[in-house]
Amino acid sequence: MQQFIGCDAHKRYSIFSSVTEKGRIGRAVRVSHDREAFRGYLEQLPTGSPIAVESSGHWYWLVDEIERAGHEPHLVNAGEAKRRMGKPNKTDKLDAEGLAILLRNGTLPEVWIPPIALRDQRELLRLRMFLVALRTDIKNRIHGALGRYNVQIGVTDLFGIEGRQKLEQRTCELLVETRESVRQQLITHDFLESQVEQIEKRLHKMMGDAPGADLLKTLPTVGPILSAVLALEIGDVSRFPSAEHLASYAGLVPRVSSSGGRTRMGQVGGNVNRMLKWAFVEAANLVVLHQRRMGHTHALRLYQRIRSRKNHQKAVVAVGRHFAEAAYWVLRKQEAYREPTTRSLAVSSTHG
Secondary structure, three states, rough: EEEEEEEEEEEOOEEEEEOOOEEEEEEEEEEOOOHHHHHHHHHOOOOOOEEEEEEEOHHHHHHHHHOOOOOOOEEEOOOHHHHHHHHOOOOOHHHHHHHHHHHHHHOOEEEEEOHHHHHHHHHHHHHHHHHHHHHHHHHHHHHHHHOOOOOOOOOOOOOHHHHHHHHHHHHHOOOOHHHHHHHHHHHHHHHHHHHHHHHHHHHHHHHHHHHOOOHHOOOOOOOHHHHHHHHHEEEEHHHOOHHHHHHHHHOEEEEEEEOOOEEEEEEEOOOOOOOHHHHHHHHHHHHHHOOOHHHHOOOHHHHHHHHHEEEEHHHHHHHHHHHHHHHHHHHHOOOOOOOOOHHHHHHHHOOO
């Protein structure tokens, strides 16, 4: 008789609970995260057992071990699973049982499991984004220190060659400890800069063989880094049944509230792929930043049309949604991006 198994994973151990096809709940078992103990438990299960695992911060190795043992892992959206369980009480045993029951009933809110190679490649890209964010924080701190003492340096880029030269000349206007703080932060900035450069070289080499990356570069304002983010975060585009599903996954579709003949469009969802959302919105912001050379592109016209009625944020999200839907068709058809025709604009989901 087939068993449906729920796994409530923690840092050092997991609680497993099973439910049979007839709905009989088995005894909960606590399994240590010692590799041998974990593998020993999995070997005792019937071959090919479906196992539901929450998408916690350490699910990678759990899924790998489940697949290695010949079982069928199902990755779960933890927050949605809790809502569907509808249990007032919370214990490890109840959580494991709830996952097993949802799996048996076919109501488990599943999340796509990227291939192991793709998961590994994402780490390098996400490290680059983390380091860039740190570098931006350092720059903002230095600007803040200069601003507090009214040290104004008239350059476009304070951290370019000319800006750094002038900054070195003007730091004497700062107090002693503030001057030392800026010096230390510049050292950190330069280290981060070198780390980012090394990572980008490795990314360029890695993405040379990534399917779809070159096609995604044909989207307006999408360069090597954004195309890498899109390719690695989208993965297999065939997992999305439509372009609208990809846009929703990227957090670019507003919530709809309709009742009593009144429809209200709310904010975009929060439980989304944030890396993908950042990439599409970043591409949309670049359209605005470089609008002088964007000409009469659909992306710019879309931004301007919505911006005339709403705010900048909603306008760039709409452009980001257009890019998300375009990315779907670029990858699906394996064709370069083409400007939408007048006829296609009429049915576009981003047509203002």
